[in-house]
Amino acid sequence: MKELAVIFDMDGVIVDSEPIYRRLNEDIFKILKIQVDENTKLSFMGGTTKRKWTILKEKCSLSQSLEELIALQNSIFTKQEWDFKQILFSEAIPLLKSLKEQEIPTVLATSSDKKRIQAVLEQCELRSYFNEIVCGVDFERGKPDPEIFLHAADKVGVSAENCVVIEDSYNGVTAAKRADMYCIGVRHKLIDMDLSQADRVVDSLSEVRVAELKQLFERPSHIL
Structure with a gap:
């Protein structure tokens, strides 16, 4: 595991x-x-x-x-003519690159439809950064139900308590906490979303450091 x-x-x-x-x-x-x-x-x-x-x-x-x-x-x-590259949060790329370099599995778990997911991945050239893609339409209950996140954890073979979820909505944060996962809420500049349940709230993904994430789940060394 x-x-x-x-x-x-x-x-x-x-x-x-x-x-x-x-x-x-x-x-x-x-x-x-x-x-x-x-x-x-x-x-x-x-x-x-x-x-x-x-x-x-x-x-x-x-x-x-x-x-x-x-x-x-x-x-x-x-x-709508979707140009997702123009609205890509540039801070996402360094974080995704760092996670990939350190071989930390990542999952994209979104409520968007599959055509839009595919468009984002292709236009922004992001597919290689994700080990798995999970779409909310495949589940009977969407966020705030935790099912999508629990399935995402299973897909990469990681226990729920060892997962970090990065979300921007109340429903997403609620789903993450119901799944017993650590949640980072990303505050939007224009939309005042309730992220109070998140374990940590940031203004940008540039504030998220992989080293800090790893420290959250470090196991104490065994005493011989």
């Missing part, structure tokens, strides 16, 4: 996509003629599309089916 693995969320951690998603969501809300308060918007950030529309369908008494609402979102999102 390896002694450390690092699990990364994608949106808001690797790429600064959340402001774009919020703008596109506003376009959808206008089409549906609904007003969505900020607390509700924050409640579905970091979760799957299905979870978001389940919340909004009930909250806003929408008559459309979940399938119709998801299809509407997909039609709006696919019209």
Whole structure:
């Protein structure tokens, strides 16, 4: 059993996509003629599309089916020209390189759909940095349920208590802590997300040092 693995969320951690998603969501809300308060918007950030529309369908008494609402979102999102390289957090690359050089397994565990994940990995040339990719749509329950992170740990053969999760949303942090994992919350400059459950909060991935992560899980030497 390896002694450390690092699990990364994608949106808001690797790429600064959340402001774009919020703008596109506003376009959808206008089409549906609904007003969505900020607390509700924050409640579905970091979760799957299905979870978001389940919340909004009930909250806003929408008559459309979940399938119709998801299809509407997909039609709006696919019209967006995605240039993920332009919104890549540059601080992510040195951290990923350092983890790879020190042979520490990494997993990308995100609620985004598979096409968007693939686009980010290809445009930003990131695929080689991750040992495994885990997509939230493959699970019945998305974040804040811990299933996605527990599966990520299993994929790289690391116990949950030896995993570090890097997240930017309340739902992601909650999922990490429910999985009994150490969590680093990354604060966004524009979106005021509750990261209070995180073990540590940073303003940038440049503050995360691999040596410090390794120290978290060092085993005391055996006394002979």
